[in-house]
Amino acid sequence: MNPTPWIDGRFDENVITTSLEQTMNWARANACWPMTFGIACCAIEMMATGASKYDLERFGCGAFRSTPRQADLMIVAGTVTFKMASRIKRLYEQMPDPKYVIAMGACTIGGGPYFKYGYHVVKGVDLVVPVDVYVPGCPPRPEALLEGLMRLQDKIQSKRMTRGGQDVLPVPHHLGHVRLPEDALALELEFAGERQI
Amino acid sequence: MISIYDILLDRFGDEVIVGQNAEATDPWIEVAPASVTEVCEFLRDDERLRFDHLNDLTAIDHFEPDPAKRARFAFEPHLEIVYHLSSYETRLRAVLKARLPRWRNDKHGEPPALPTVSHLWPIADWHERECYDLLGVYFEGHPNLVRMMMPEDWQGHPLRKDYEWPEDYHGIRTQ
Ligand code: SF4
Numbered sequence: 570m571n572p573t574p575w576i577d578g579r580f581d582e583n584v585i586t587t588s589l590e591q592t593m594n595w596a597r598a599n600a601c602w603p604m605t606f607g608i609a610c611c612a613i614e615m616m617a618t619g620a621s622k623y624d625l626e627r628f629g630c631g632a633f634r635s636t637p638r639q640a641d642l643m644i645v646a647g648t649v650t651f652k653m654a655s656r657i658k659r660l661y662e663q664m665p666d667p668k669y670v671i672a673m674g675a676c677t678i679g680g681g682p683y684f685k686y687g688y689h690v691v692k693g694v695d696l697v698v699p700v701d702v703y704v705p706g707c708p709p710r711p712e713a714l715l716e717g718l719m720r721l722q723d724k725i726q727s728k729r730m731t732r733g734g735q736d737v738l739p740v741p742h743h744l745g746h747v748r749l750p751e752d753a754l755a756l757e758l759e760f761a762g763e764r765q766i
Numbered sequence: 767m768i769s770i771y772d773i774l775l776d777r778f779g780d781e782v783i784v785g786q787n788a789e790a791t792d793p794w795i796e797v798a799p800a801s802v803t804e805v806c807e808f809l810r811d812d813e814r815l816r817f818d819h820l821n822d823l824t825a826i827d828h829f830e831p832d833p834a835k836r837a838r839f840a841f842e843p844h845l846e847i848v849y850h851l852s853s854y855e856t857r858l859r860a861v862l863k864a865r866l867p868r869w870r871n872d873k874h875g876e877p878p879a880l881p882t883v884s885h886l887w888p889i890a891d892w893h894e895r896e897c898y899d900l901l902g903v904y905f906e907g908h909p910n911l912v913r914m915m916m917p918e919d920w921q922g923h924p925l926r927k928d929y930e931w932p933e934d935y936h937g938i939r940t941q
Binding site for chain 1: 935
């Protein structure tokens, strides 16, 4: 008789093999809890992203925490004034590692509408805290913030923990512009032809 | 229609009530800055007027920072404090103005002073704080004249026409 190993066939359905790196990254990327923290008009759009229509929770990142000590992600949504800058820095420093920052809106990226004459606005939150993902717009649509979140998840998942490992950021699978559907394009060409005549 | 200017002139004389502009969209009366409190108290308490509401209190900086354009500038450089008053009882409106030099004793950086009206209309408390913060006007007798919009250790008054931006604020670049 040829005895089969005792382990053979016993865990078919139940055992998954993976690497620690993958598990850690998967867990981090899919439970990236943001801090309840909005400063100006962009925060309204952030609330819309968290509400039922756009539903940030689909990506595991909708549990807005009311304390920086439980948060992994700071979405800086709004105009950062000099008076606010020190508070933002303090909140950031209270967050446990690993921590990430999304700069949402023109104001947080570089001063936005207040760039030239805003005596009170910090010209970009990256002068105060390090930023991982920039989401442009005034304010960005909820879809844009979701996109920013997914780019952040890409970034988290590209983290290599093994010694000598290199972080390689994946290139997004699509470009930022919308291609016209084929027939709409054809129609466009037709009209262009008519106009020339 | 009663003339607020005449009532005030009658009561205080032309030392205090310096002038008026009745043609403007919002006709205004100019008051000597040192007597602002007495005039305002009278306006609030007089039977005929009863100005129980201060709509707005702000200041205007008349100054042209560009030397090339200064020759064509229509005003003497000065600071104007503006009070917009209205009454729920008598349905009257009035605008008071007080003219101040841009800096006290012409020393750049020293805010000129005039008496507060915050004990007459409590809303003036915040209006005066804002005015002090952004335009650099010192209100004598104000209970808590600290900066309101800008951080407390900010230098200068940003809505002055010749305001110079600091290079940085606590290590944050400002431009
Ligand atoms: S970017 Fe636009 S919408 Fe967002 S905080 Fe600034 S001004 Fe408001």
